[in-house]
Amino acid sequence: MSDIKVIEREELKEKPQGPIGFGQLFTDYMFTMDYNKEEGWHNAVIMPYQNIEISPAAQVLHYGQAVFEGMKAYRQGDDIILFRPDENFKRMNKSNARLNIPEVDGEFLLDALQQLVRLEQDWIPSGQGESLYIRPFVIATEPYLGVHAATEYKFMIILSPVGAYYGDDQLMATRIYVEDEYVRAVRGGVGFAKVAGNYAASLAAQTRASELGYHQVLWLDGVEQRYIEEVGSMNIFFVINGKVVTPELNGSILPGITRKSILQLAEYLGYEVEERRIAIEEILSSEYVSEIFGTGTAAVISPVGSIRYKDQEVVINDGVTGPVTQRLYDEYTAIQEGKKEDPFNWCLKIK
Amino acid sequence: MSDIKVIEREELKEKPQGPIGFGQLFTDYMFTMDYNKEEGWHNAVIMPYQNIEISPAAQVLHYGQAVFEGMKAYRQGDDIILFRPDENFKRMNKSNARLNIPEVDGEFLLDALQQLVRLEQDWIPSGQGESLYIRPFVIATEPYLGVHAATEYKFMIILSPVGAYYGDDQLMATRIYVEDEYVRAVRGGVGFAKVAGNYAASLAAQTRASELGYHQVLWLDGVEQRYIEEVGSMNIFFVINGKVVTPELNGSILPGITRKSILQLAEYLGYEVEERRIAIEEILSSEYVSEIFGTGTAAVISPVGSIRYKDQEVVINDGVTGPVTQRLYDEYTAIQEGKKEDPFNWCLKIK
Numbered sequence: 001m002s003d004i005k006v007i008e009r010e011e012l013k014e015k016p017q018g019p020i021g022f023g024q025l026f027t028d029y030m031f032t033m034d035y036n037k038e039e040g041w042h043n044a045v046i047m048p049y050q051n052i053e054i055s056p057a058a059q060v061l062h063y064g065q066a067v068f069e070g071m072k073a074y075r076q077g078d079d080i081i082l083f084r085p086d087e088n089f090k091r092m093n094k095s096n097a098r099l100n101i102p103e104v105d106g107e108f109l110l111d112a113l114q115q116l117v118r119l120e121q122d123w124i125p126s127g128q129g130e131s132l133y134i135r136p137f138v139i140a141t142e143p144y145l146g147v148h149a150a151t152e153y154k155f156m157i158i159l160s161p162v163g164a165y166y167g168d169d170q171l172m173a174t175r176i177y178v179e180d181e182y183v184r185a186v187r188g189g190v191g192f193a194k195v196a197g198n199y200a201a202s203l204a205a206q207t208r209a210s211e212l213g214y215h216q217v218l219w220l221d222g223v224e225q226r227y228i229e230e231v232g233s234m235n236i237f238f239v240i241n242g243k244v245v246t247p248e249l250n251g252s253i254l255p256g257i258t259r260k261s262i263l264q265l266a267e268y269l270g271y272e273v274e275e276r277r278i279a280i281e282e283i284l285s286s287e288y289v290s291e292i293f294g295t296g297t298a299a300v301i302s303p304v305g306s307i308r309y310k311d312q313e314v315v316i317n318d319g320v321t322g323p324v325t326q327r328l329y330d331e332y333t334a335i336q337e338g339k340k341e342d343p344f345n346w347c348l349k350i351k
Numbered sequence: 352m353s354d355i356k357v358i359e360r361e362e363l364k365e366k367p368q369g370p371i372g373f374g375q376l377f378t379d380y381m382f383t384m385d386y387n388k389e390e391g392w393h394n395a396v397i398m399p400y401q402n403i404e405i406s407p408a409a410q411v412l413h414y415g416q417a418v419f420e421g422m423k424a425y426r427q428g429d430d431i432i433l434f435r436p437d438e439n440f441k442r443m444n445k446s447n448a449r450l451n452i453p454e455v456d457g458e459f460l461l462d463a464l465q466q467l468v469r470l471e472q473d474w475i476p477s478g479q480g481e482s483l484y485i486r487p488f489v490i491a492t493e494p495y496l497g498v499h500a501a502t503e504y505k506f507m508i509i510l511s512p513v514g515a516y517y518g519d520d521q522l523m524a525t526r527i528y529v530e531d532e533y534v535r536a537v538r539g540g541v542g543f544a545k546v547a548g549n550y551a552a553s554l555a556a557q558t559r560a561s562e563l564g565y566h567q568v569l570w571l572d573g574v575e576q577r578y579i580e581e582v583g584s585m586n587i588f589f590v591i592n593g594k595v596v597t598p599e600l601n602g603s604i605l606p607g608i609t610r611k612s613i614l615q616l617a618e619y620l621g622y623e624v625e626e627r628r629i630a631i632e633e634i635l636s637s638e639y640v641s642e643i644f645g646t647g648t649a650a651v652i653s654p655v656g657s658i659r660y661k662d663q664e665v666v667i668n669d670g671v672t673g674p675v676t677q678r679l680y681d682e683y684t685a686i687q688e689g690k691k692e693d694p695f696n697w698c699l700k701i702k
Contacts, residue, residue, distance in 0.1 A: 023496025051404045056509050061490050064415040064547030100554045139412050145374025147584050149554050158407050181539055186573040188534030190552045196415030197548015201541045203451045203500045222537040223574055233498050
């Protein structure tokens with residue numbers, strides 16, 4: 001058990017009734033700790049969820065020195081589980097390293113997170129596709145306008161009860177726009193890290209795709225604008241000739257924890273899996289591409305029903321969710337929700 | 352005159368004595384305004400410089416939706432001038448457009464800025480190389496964890512009296528490390544915009560260069576890692592065969608206002624100027640490259656004395672500031688400081 005100060009709030013908020021959406025509603029408490037050169041990470045405290053005070057010169061506001069993670073807690077009957085939280089803190093430290101943010105202690109944070117989630121367990125919803133979304137993040141707080149790695153940071157965890165990311169239509173097949181102008185990331189950059197600036201950079205393309213009637217952007221690589229990288233803020237998978245295939249990690253693709261888990265699960269279920277470079281032409285011209293889907297913590301699995309690239313539109317599996325996608329979704333969420341055994345030890349029971 | 356509410360502070364801070372450094376000291380007041388969908392930009396107010404309150408779910412902290420500008424006010428005897436401030440607000444709107452941030456009213460902000468700087472005129476230092484650094488910026492404040500263009504923003508201007516960016520050694524020739532692994536930006540990305548995430552992404556390379564004993568990183572293009580783009584957070588110039596040459600704007604290079612002004616000034620002084628693609632090999636192998644310097648608002652002009660690329664180190668102009676660099680620096684700062692006439696109408700007199 002970790003030794004964390006708890007500041008209690010006088011009154012708890014009302015829990016939501018009805019559909020809860022995604023990421024707009026926050027629980028009663030949050031975890032924070034601070035960093036400075038002298039003390040390292042210190043001042044760990046669970047306190048009432050509230051606004052923070054920050055200098056207008058804080059480096060995060062000017063230079064984007066910020067990383068985050070996303071994970072989920074689920075109800076499994078009377079138990080509460082965290083899904084692969086150790087992976088998130090490991091990845092956070094990779095993001096930290098890329099942005100010169102001091103390393104965090106993953107074990108300590110995992111303890112702190114468990115304490116926070118136990119305290120907030122009444123906020124974990126139990127409906128279909130619902131969970132408690134967990135957002136750990138680090139921001140540079142030093143008030144200084146020189147461009148350098150900050151000397152002061154704040155780490156926080158906030159919690160948000162969430163429904164399915166795409167609402168009731170979770171497994172509705174989406175229409176995808178292949179972006180051939182805007183670039184999300186390039187090798188040598190920060191695309192592999194969960195870094196704030198990656199997401200701001202993606203907004204213009206997402207907006208254009210929406211205006212054109214598409215749900216998500218498919219991102220091509222930054223060098224040749226030819227190889228498939230991600231879809232929206234998810235990793236992407238293809239079923240090609242019955243094989244489950246995803247772009248290999250190359251420095252500009254986020255190493256998704258759902259991506260990694262789906263690769264393991266697919267193999268466990270007997271599918272052949274492959275990580276390799278995938279050119280957009282291969283997907284557009286191959287009659288063997290039978291399914292496409294995105295993966296990510298927020299949306300879990302999101303099927304793709306059609307792809308538009310320049311003047312060409314290709315419909316996948318008649319525009320509906322395919323059998324491999326459906327099976328992976330069912331098996332994966334069954335493990336998360338405790339409806340099936342967890343052969344991988346992904347679920348960390350915390351109560 | 353703009354109609355802006357002013358909240359006075361009870362006590363003014365002490366003005367600094369002695370060297371003032373860069374970007375750590377802020378004046379008594381700041382300007383803020385807010386944006387929401389219903390009211391647009393509203394609530395313009397000049398208030399005491401102070402911490403701001405922000406939701407821990409504010410989008411800027413997670414997704415880096417933030418842009419900024421940098422400009423300077425100078426004393427010219429009894430007058431106070433702003434240097435090309437209209438250019439900054441124009442560029443801010445280009446950055447805003449790239450990140451789906453609502454446009455700001457440049458004319459209104461120029462009025463607001465003048466009012467703020469007049470109020471804070473006693474903070475403008477008058478020593479050699481000193482000025483009042485002006486930092487306008489926009490941050491996404493909507494408390495929402497979905498990745499989308501925020502619906503709420505805050506615009507602020509904070510002011511910081513500054514000395515020369517590199518201290519007393521302003522015209523000391525710097526040693527430059529050509530980065531051949533990390534990439535700052537790629538066409539189709541956000542490199543041309545003054546976007547927070549660009550700067551966080553640059554820190555690791557800057558740290559490595561410092562550790563290797565170099566002052567700054569020279570950035571190559573993201574596609575071929577061959578063409579020269581920027582140096583540190585500055586644009587870069589070469590004197591080749593007596594001609595003043597800088598990389599052409601290509602979507603990943605920041606269109607610096609100092610860059611633009613130095614091109615104009617050099618031409619005015621009779622130099623031939625050229626904007627074109629410049630490969631790193633050309634610079635390393637050409638005996639005709641006589642000088643190199645960086646340009647930016649903070650540092651103005653920063654000479655380069657040597658360049659390291661992989662195993663090769665090339666010394667430029669015997670490692671000291673060259674005559675063209677010196678002349679451009681002298682003429683440029685003389686205009687800013689009012690010691691020479693301003694044939695370009697760059698200086699906006701505000702008092």
